[in-house]
Every structure is written in C-alpha cells, then in structure tokens.
Amino acid sequence: MIDIDDVAQAADRVHRAGTWRSVAARKRGLDAVAATLESHRRELVDLAADETHLAPARLEGELTRTIFQLGFLGDEAIGGTHLGATIDHSDASWGMGPRPDLRSVAQPIGVVAVFGASNFPFAFSVAGGDTAAALAAGCPVVHKAHPAHPRLARRTADIVVEALRSIGAPEALFALVEGHDEGVQLVQHPLVKAVAFTGSTSAGRALFDLASARREPIPFFGELGSTNPAFVTPAAWERRAGAIADGYLASVRLGRGQFCTKPGFLAVPAGASATIAAAAKAGDEPALLLTPGLRDGYETSLSDFAGLAGVEILEGGASADAAPPLTLLSTTAETVIAQPDLLEREMFGPASVIVEYDDATQLEQLAPLIGGQLTATVHAESDEDVAGLLGVLAERSGRIVWNDWPTGVSVSFAQNHGGPYPATTTNTTSVGAAAIDRFQRRVAYQGVPSNLLPPEIRDENPQRIPQRVDGSLVDPLAEGDR
Amino acid sequence: MIDIDDVAQAADRVHRAGTWRSVAARKRGLDAVAATLESHRRELVDLAADETHLAPARLEGELTRTIFQLGFLGDEAIGGTHLGATIDHSDASWGMGPRPDLRSVAQPIGVVAVFGASNFPFAFSVAGGDTAAALAAGCPVVHKAHPAHPRLARRTADIVVEALRSIGAPEALFALVEGHDEGVQLVQHPLVKAVAFTGSTSAGRALFDLASARREPIPFFGELGSTNPAFVTPAAWERRAGAIADGYLASVRLGRGQFCTKPGFLAVPAGASATIAAAAKAGDEPALLLTPGLRDGYETSLSDFAGLAGVEILEGGASADAAPPLTLLSTTAETVIAQPDLLEREMFGPASVIVEYDDATQLEQLAPLIGGQLTATVHAESDEDVAGLLGVLAERSGRIVWNDWPTGVSVSFAQNHGGPYPATTTNTTSVGAAAIDRFQRRVAYQGVPSNLLPPEIRDENPQRIPQRVDGSLVDPLAEGDR
Numbered sequence: 001m002i003d004i005d006d007v008a009q010a011a012d013r014v015h016r017a018g019t020w021r022s023v024a025a026r027k028r029g030l031d032a033v034a035a036t037l038e039s040h041r042r043e044l045v046d047l048a049a050d051e052t053h054l055a056p057a058r059l060e061g062e063l064t065r066t067i068f069q070l071g072f073l074g075d076e077a078i079g080g081t082h083l084g085a086t087i088d089h090s091d092a093s094w095g096m097g098p099r100p101d102l103r104s105v106a107q108p109i110g111v112v113a114v115f116g117a118s119n120f121p122f123a124f125s126v127a128g129g130d131t132a133a134a135l136a137a138g139c140p141v142v143h144k145a146h147p148a149h150p151r152l153a154r155r156t157a158d159i160v161v162e163a164l165r166s167i168g169a170p171e172a173l174f175a176l177v178e179g180h181d182e183g184v185q186l187v188q189h190p191l192v193k194a195v196a197f198t199g200s201t202s203a204g205r206a207l208f209d210l211a212s213a214r215r216e217p218i219p220f221f222g223e224l225g226s227t228n229p230a231f232v233t234p235a236a237w238e239r240r241a242g243a244i245a246d247g248y249l250a251s252v253r254l255g256r257g258q259f260c261t262k263p264g265f266l267a268v269p270a271g272a273s274a275t276i277a278a279a280a281k282a283g284d285e286p287a288l289l290l291t292p293g294l295r296d297g298y299e300t301s302l303s304d305f306a307g308l309a310g311v312e313i314l315e316g317g318a319s320a321d322a323a324p325p326l327t328l329l330s331t332t333a334e335t336v337i338a339q340p341d342l343l344e345r346e347m348f349g350p351a352s353v354i355v356e357y358d359d360a361t362q363l364e365q366l367a368p369l370i371g372g373q374l375t376a377t378v379h380a381e382s383d384e385d386v387a388g389l390l391g392v393l394a395e396r397s398g399r400i401v402w403n404d405w406p407t408g409v410s411v412s413f414a415q416n417h418g419g420p421y422p423a424t425t426t427n428t429t430s431v432g433a434a435a436i437d438r439f440q441r442r443v444a445y446q447g448v449p450s451n452l453l454p455p456e457i458r459d460e461n462p463q464r465i466p467q468r469v470d471g472s473l474v475d476p477l478a479e480g481d482r
Numbered sequence: 483m484i485d486i487d488d489v490a491q492a493a494d495r496v497h498r499a500g501t502w503r504s505v506a507a508r509k510r511g512l513d514a515v516a517a518t519l520e521s522h523r524r525e526l527v528d529l530a531a532d533e534t535h536l537a538p539a540r541l542e543g544e545l546t547r548t549i550f551q552l553g554f555l556g557d558e559a560i561g562g563t564h565l566g567a568t569i570d571h572s573d574a575s576w577g578m579g580p581r582p583d584l585r586s587v588a589q590p591i592g593v594v595a596v597f598g599a600s601n602f603p604f605a606f607s608v609a610g611g612d613t614a615a616a617l618a619a620g621c622p623v624v625h626k627a628h629p630a631h632p633r634l635a636r637r638t639a640d641i642v643v644e645a646l647r648s649i650g651a652p653e654a655l656f657a658l659v660e661g662h663d664e665g666v667q668l669v670q671h672p673l674v675k676a677v678a679f680t681g682s683t684s685a686g687r688a689l690f691d692l693a694s695a696r697r698e699p700i701p702f703f704g705e706l707g708s709t710n711p712a713f714v715t716p717a718a719w720e721r722r723a724g725a726i727a728d729g730y731l732a733s734v735r736l737g738r739g740q741f742c743t744k745p746g747f748l749a750v751p752a753g754a755s756a757t758i759a760a761a762a763k764a765g766d767e768p769a770l771l772l773t774p775g776l777r778d779g780y781e782t783s784l785s786d787f788a789g790l791a792g793v794e795i796l797e798g799g800a801s802a803d804a805a806p807p808l809t810l811l812s813t814t815a816e817t818v819i820a821q822p823d824l825l826e827r828e829m830f831g832p833a834s835v836i837v838e839y840d841d842a843t844q845l846e847q848l849a850p851l852i853g854g855q856l857t858a859t860v861h862a863e864s865d866e867d868v869a870g871l872l873g874v875l876a877e878r879s880g881r882i883v884w885n886d887w888p889t890g891v892s893v894s895f896a897q898n899h900g901g902p903y904p905a906t907t908t909n910t911t912s913v914g915a916a917a918i919d920r921f922q923r924r925v926a927y928q929g930v931p932s933n934l935l936p937p938e939i940r941d942e943n944p945q946r947i948p949q950r951v952d953g954s955l956v957d958p959l960a961e962g963d964r
Binding site: 016018061064065068069071072079081084086087088094095096097099100102103104107109110208209212213216217219372382386387390391394395397398399400401402403404408410411412413414415416418420421422425426427429433434440441442443444445446447448449451452466468470471472473474475477478 | 498500543546547550551553554561563566568569570576577578579581582584585586589591592690691694695698699701854864868869872873876877879880881882883884885886890892893894895896897898900902903904907908909911915916922923924925926927928929930931933934948950952953954955956957959960
C-alpha cells in the first residue's frame with residue numbers, strides 16, 4: 001500500500017535538492033529510459049497486446065514513437081530553447097526610466113502528476129509524452145497508472161526506475177501509483193504543482209475541478225474529448241473519391257477507433273456515403289475494445305446517436321459482440337445545422353458519422369458549428385478558395401490537416417496536440433517540443449551577481465544555449481556554424 | 483446601460499473578422515493610444531490625483547511607464563518573437579517514421595476581459611499592461627473599470643477609442659464596462675476567452691473560481707496577493723545599515739504602501755529595528771489612501787497584526803485618521819518560525835513588519851516559510867555564501883531582487899511579474915514582453931499549401947520574423963546585421 005503523501009514528499013525532496021536540474025543529466029536519464037525500453041521491446045509489446053487487445057504491429061509502432069519521443073525531448077532539454085533565457089543589461093537610457101540588470105529563465109515547476117491513458121499504453125502512459133516532457137523540464141513525476149493495463153504499467157515503471165537508477169538519478173524522481181482514490185489524493189496534494197491527463201471528458205473535468213478548487217490552484221493539462229471533423233469539397237470528392245474513402249476508413253479503423261484524433265464526422269457531397277459504405281464492406285476485422293467498460297460506453301453512445309431523428313445506419317450498427325463491427329452512420333447537413341450539438345457527441349470506438357451536404361455553401365455553415373477540437377481536416381483542391389473555411393476551423397481546433405487524416409500525430413518541433421475546450425483544458429500541447437513548456441515557470445533575477453545566477457543567464461553562456469540579449473535572439477550554435 | 487452580451491458579441495465579431503490580425507496594424511494602434519495619452523497628460527494626471535489621492539509626481543511617472551509600455555509591446559508584436567513560428571519540413575527519414583510538413587504559429591485567443599486595479603490607475607488599468615498585451619497579441623479587449631477611479635477610467639477609455647478609431651481599427655476592438663455584476667457576467671460570457679485581473683486575493687479568487695467553473699473553462703491571469711519579504715544578512719547590515727534603512731522606508735512609503743510589490747517583511751539582525759525606527763521619524767507625509775473602503779481594510783489588517791502575541795508597534799500604529807501614518811511593526815524570527823502564516827498576512831497600506839533574528843542561520847529557517855510571492859529581496863555582500871538562500875527564494879517567488887527594492891518593476895524583455903499562488907493564479911507574467919504570450923494559442927498546419935498558410939510560417943517569411951526551421955532558430959534580422 002503506497003502512501004501518496006510519502007510519494008509526494010519524496011518527489012518534492014528531489015525537486016528541492018536540485019539534483020535533476022542539470023540538462024545534461026536529464027538527457028542522460030531520458031536516453032537511458034529509451035534504451036531500456038528498447039531492450040525490453042518484445043516483452044512489453046506482448047504484455048500490451050494481452051492487456052489492451054490492440055494489434056501487435058500498432059503497438060510496435062507506438063513503442064517506437066515512445067522511445068523516439070524520450071530522446072527527442074531530451075535533445076530539446078539540452079538544446080535549451082525552452083528555457084527562454086533572457087538577459088537585459090542595465091540601461092540608464094531605457095525609455096521608461098533607468099533599467100536595472102534583469103535576467104530571467106525558466107525553472108522546473110515542481111512535482112508533476114501524470115495520469116496514463118487507456119488507449120495508448122506506451123505513448124500516453126507510464127513512459128509516454130507527459131512523463132518525458134516533465135522529466136525533460138526537470139520535474140519529478142508521479143505517474144498514476146491507468147487500470148486498463150496494470151501489469152504493463154508496473155513493468156514499464158520498473159524499467160523507468162531501473163534506467164534512471166543506472167545513470168545515478170535520485171531514487172524518487174519517478175514513482176508509480178495506482179487506484180482511483182490515490183489519483184484524487186495526488187491532484188489535491190499540496191506538493192504536486194501540475195497535473196497532466198489524457199482521458200474522458202467526464203473524468204478529466206472532475207479532476208480539473210479538483211485542481212482548480214485547491215487552496216493553491218495548479219495547472220491541469222487535460223486532453224479530454226474531440227470529434228475531429230473532416231470536410232471534403234465537391235471538387236476533391238469528384239477527383240479523388242476512392243482515395244478519400246479508403247483513407248477515411250483506415251483512419252477510423254486505426255486502433256479500432258479508439259484514437260483521440262479519430263475522424264468522427266466526415267462532410268461529403270450528397271451521394272458519397274454509398275461509395276464509402278461500399279468500400280467499407282471489405283476487410284473489416286472486428287477486435288475487442290480496450291476494456292469491457294469502454295465497450296459498454298461505446299455501445300451506449302452509438303445507440304444514442306443511431307436513435308436520433310435524421311440519422312441512419314449505413315454499415316454495422318449496435319451489437320452485443322464483445323468485438324463490435326465498424327459502424328458508419330449517415331445524416332444530412334440540414335440535420336446537423338438544426339442540432340449542432342450532434343457534432344460534440346464522441347463515440348469512442350469503431351464508429352463515425354458521414355454528413356452529406358447538398359451544396360458546398362453548407363460546408364461553410366457546418367464549420368462554425370463545431371466545438372473545440374484537437375484537429376480539423378480539409379480535403380480540397382489547392383486552386384479552390386477555402387481560406388475562409390480554414391480560418392473558421394483554425395479558431396476551433398489545434399491542428400489543421402490538409403488532404404491527409406488526423407490520426408497520425410508526429411512528434412516534432414512544430415507539432416500542436418491541443419485545442420479549445422473540451423479538446424484540452426489549457427492552450428498547450430501534449431505532443432512535440434512545446435510540451436516541455438507546460439512544466440516550467442519563469443524566475444527573474446534583478447541585479448544578482450554573476451556567480452549567483454543560474455548558468456543559463458550568465459553573459460558567458462557556458463552551455464551555449466539560445467539567449468535573448470537586450471531584445472535580440474542570439475544562438476551561439478547557429479553563429480558557430482556560419 | 484451597457485449590455486454585456488452586446489459588448490461581447492461585438493468584440494467577438496472583430497476577432498472573427500480578423501481585421502486586427504496584422505501586426506503592423508497592432509503596432510499603429512498601440513502607438514496611437516500612446517501618443518493620444520501623452521497629448522492628454524495634464525488632464526489625465528489631474529483627474530487621477532483627484533480620484534486616487536496619489537501624488538502627482540508618482541502619477542506622472544506611472545503615465546510615462548504606461549505610454550512606454552504600449553510602444554514596447556507594439557514593437558514586440560511587430561518583431562514576431564512571440565508568435566513562436568515553427569516550420570518542420572516533411573522528412574521521410576524522421577526517427578519515429580516519415581514526418582509530414584508541419585508548421586505552427588500562435589494566433590490571438592479571442593476576446594479578453596481585463597479588470598482594472600485601484601492602485602495603478604494608469605499602468606494596471608484601462609490602457610495598462612494587460613490591455614496593451616492583449617491588443618499586442620491581436621485580441622479585442624473589454625475592460626472592466628475599477629470603481630475607485632470611474633471618471634479617469636471613462637476618460638481614458640474615450641482616449642483609447644479615439645486613438646484606435648484614428649488608425650482605422652474596428653470600433654468594437656476596445657470597450658469599457660462598469661459594475662460588479664457586469665464584471666461577473668463578463669467572466670462567465672461564452673465569447674470571452676481569457677481574463678486578466680489585478681486586485682485582492684478575495685475578489686480575484688472569486689472570479690478565478692467562476693472562470694474555472696464555466697462550461698468551457700478559460701484562463702484567468704490574476705495577480706492577487708504578495709508580501710514581498712526582504713532578507714538582510716548581518717554583513718550587509720553591518721556595512722550599509724543606513725542605506726538599507728532608507729531604501730526600505732522609501733520602498734514601503736511609495737504610493738503610501740499601496741503597491742503589490744511593497745516589502746511587507748524585512749528580516750534584519752537583532753537591534754536593527756531601532757535604527758530603522760529612528761530613520762522613520764523624519765519626513766513621513768501621511769496621505770489619503772485610495773478609497774475609504776481600502777483604508778478600513780488596511781486598519782483592520784493592521785490592528786489584527788499588531789494584536790498578535792510577540793508583535794510590537796515600533797512607529798505609527800492604528801489610527802482613526804483618514805490619512806494613516808507610516809507604521810512599523812516588529813517581531814522576532816522565533817515568533818515567525820512558530821507561526822509562519824504571519825508571513826502571508828498582507829497589510830495593503832503604509833505598514834511593514836521588521837523581523838529581528840539573533841543568528842544568521844535563522845534567515846535560512848525563515849526563507850522556506852514564505853508563501854508564493856511576486857518578489858523576494860536579498861541584501862548581502864557578494865562574497866557571502868547565499869546561493870542556498872537564493873535557491874529557496876526562487877522556488878517561492880517570481881523575481882529575486884539583489885541589494886535593491888522590489889517596488890520598481892521595469893517593463894523589459896526579461897521582466898517577470900508573477901509567482902506561485904497567491905502572487906498570481908498562473909505561471910505567467912503581467913509585465914514585460916512575455917505578457918503577450920498569455921493571450922495566444924498555437925495552431926499547427928499539416929500539409930497546407932503555402933498560399934493558404936498564415937504568412938508567418940511560409941518559407942519566404944515575408945515579415946522577416948524569427949522562425950524555428952527544422953529545429954534551428956533563424957532570425958532574418960540578426961543575419962542581415964552581420
């Protein structure tokens with residue numbers, strides 16, 4: 001029986017001791033975790049397949065992504081971009097009156113609680129993106145395991161602890177805890193300074209409310225719900241109907257529809273749904289969903305949706321099978337325009353809704369009706385005037401996908417995985433380089449002697465990181481290259 | 483009678499129309515506001531002096547700061563640093579699998595509600611830092627006037643509107659509203675996407691709770707309370723007692739102690755308080771506080787503090803005068819160590835607490851007891867070993883001040899005005915260049931043709947702003963300079 005207070009206290013001691021502050025140590029630690037995961041690949045994928053019912057090939061890819069992500073975020077930490085090192089030398093002629101020497105740099109926020117997701121047992125779980133980003137930011141992590149894959153979570157945690165120990169990192173830098181009540185205690189613990197969460201809107205909102213109601217409120221970086229609508233113009237459909245239908249179906253089927261970026265709605269010209277339904281006849285391979293509870297929730301949301309006026313079942317449908325079939329529903333733009341809250345109904349599983357429109361102007365009527373989204377997708381020809389449509393979608397989503405599908409989420413410098421509520425609870429990303437920024441806070445130093453400053457904001461710049469000096473960006477590595 | 487829904491709808495239409503998106507327009511608008519304020523300087527300072535009872539010289543300086551800030555944030559907007567423009571070209575050999583072309587850039591978050599503060603009628607009010615930062619970020623602003631200076635608020639708002647109209651900005655880009663209930667409606671309005679607030683912990687927390695409880699929670703950037711402790715080492719006191727006493731008293735007296743950065747606690751060696759009390763005898767000029775209600779609150783907090791066991795009145799004390807005298811209380815490190823919540827009691831007015839310690843080790847016992855602070859100050863000699871003390875203070879505050887006083891808050895690139903709760907509700911700054919970042923959100927574009935991309939993330943970089951391209955910072959202006 002793990003005591004949450006003991007775990008939080010131990011993690012906070014690591015934070016205060018500052019032994020994990022060195023970016024070089026962070027990089028070594030993240031690389032060690034990556035290498036140790038790789039050396040246990042077979043065992044981990046087997047365990048994950050057994051507990052999640054996801055296909056081994058999909059899990060292999062997810063583990064590769066997870067391992068890459070650890071190294072990538074370690075590189076970002078050591079590169080120093082995210083520290084926002086800024087130096088203002090004293091300036092007697094500064095416009096508002098003499099300016100003292102003032103410097104600022106980001107420092108780790110403190111102990112971070114990370115909640116694992118059910119649907120990505122590697123990439124959004126024990127050693128997933130939130131854990132990697134928090135460690136890269138210099139923060140200790142207490143990970144709350146998702147109950148859908150407890151054995152994998154424990155085994156992965158053992159590997160993380162072993163890897164961090166191998167590079168001499170402090171023992172309490174990472175800990176795993178389990179249990180609903182333990183998760184609640186963690187969010188409410190005074191020494192926990194931020195929470196990262198990926199899961200359902202109901203569970204995420206309940207924890208967000210707890211984090212906000214604390215005596216000292218803390219940031220809650222939650223990824224909750226998204227229906228990821230996709231919009232196909234008449235010209236795109238006319239020229240590429242087959243490829244669009246195949247791409248859409250592959251994206252919906254990925255992970256049996258249990259992706260936060262699954263395209264839940266596809267707006268197409270009238271008549272197109274028959275083509276898609278025909279393409280869907282071939283090759284469906286029903287599989288168990290992540291958990292029986294999740295399957296029940298999926299069936300309920302599917303039955304509710306299918307029962308709405310103006311909605312028809314094109315393919316599949318409600319089923320008592322443990323492994324539900326691919327289900328395509330169809331409706332019309334008129335129906336959705338009359339009841340726009342339809343667009344916020346997420347069905348977490350292998351279902352999606354095809355919305356037929358009579359006339360391309362309806363696309364522009366539909367777009368402003370969508371709620372906050374992780375992604376919005378447009379299939380169009382590049383000579384079409386869709387700037388207005390893209391602008392409306394950019395207001396409502398965190399990523400615009402063009403002539404592609406939203407289920408691939410690359411880990412890179414520019415990636416943004418987050419959008420207006422309920423997609424996420426804050427305007428931040430949980431994937432990509434900027435994920436690190438969430439777990440830092442800036443501190444300014446006024447007139448502090450150089451030997452007492454953090455090295456990142458000394459004039460000598462011993463770590464050769466990017467600095468903003470008196471307003472100008474200076475990147476010593478870029479200069480050295482020239 | 484202004485209808486909040488009408489105001490929010492009009493502001494949101496400006497946001498959606500995108501007419502304020504151009505950074506060049508933002509710069510012109512901010513400069514126009516700055517110039518128009520300057521041309522009304524005499525009138526505005528007189529009005530402010532009449533309504534706030536603050537000294538004209540102090541108000542002159544504050545207006546200068548406010549005017550400078552508008553231009554500075556306009557320059558920052560046009561410089562583009564805050565857009566975080568990031569370009570990842572497609573890469574077939576990317577470590578986790580082929581990477582699509584992926585680019586991201588910050589865009590305005592939407593309508594921002596700004597609550598004016600009582601104690602800075604210019605710099606944290608109608609045309610103050612939050613308004614300037616939101617406009618610089620490209621957001622429409624609805625400003626809730628502070629009831630302590632309604633005539634100044636209305637006049638300043640007229641000037642802002644006139645200036646924005648003169649450059650052809652959309653009419654509803656800025657609006658002033660008044661009234662407690664109107665403020666509450668604003669925080670709860672679905673089209674308001676962020677709130678900035680400077681004020682008391684009780685009022686700020688109530689609004690934060692409303693913002694967090696919305697169906698769509700929004701960020702609430704609140705600056706609430708801070709006692710800004712200052713720590714003086716024995717060596718510093720021995721060598722510079724007179725200068726430290728004078729500097730401390732000047733800082734406490736500034737604006738009659740109605741500064742969010744007033745040093746509320748000063749830790750000094752035993753016996754030092756007599757020196758400070760003697761220095762305080764000279765030159766106190768009592769003045770009315772901002773409002774009668776604020777004066778009553780101040781007297782209550784002062785009487786409560788002075789009545790605590792182990793606390794003595796050194797100078798001044800509770801008073802029935804509308805213009806209360808400077809009051810210095812004294813206590814001992816032992817008293818504070820036994821009741822650390824003393825350190826969180828803010829007295830908003832001309833009072834401060836001198837904490838005498840017997841032995842320098844008590845400084846290191848006191849430092850970990852402070853709550854979240856905007857600032858923490860250290861007076862020490864540069865050959866002393868105070869790295870540990872600075873580290874502890876950096877954990878608990880947003881700015882470390884060395885051998886100086888916290889009441890000067892320069893507007894610059896590196897400034898940070900924000901700290902752990904209750905200093906602020908989020909890990910962000912309301913002063914300096916980074917204040918802009920609060921009112922933006924990032925959007926990624928995957929595979930979008932160049933002509934449909936925001937110009938900031940096109941390869942041609944027509945605005946010549948800093949971009950991160952495939953992981954490397956590229957600043958076209960820095961290159962051109964070489």
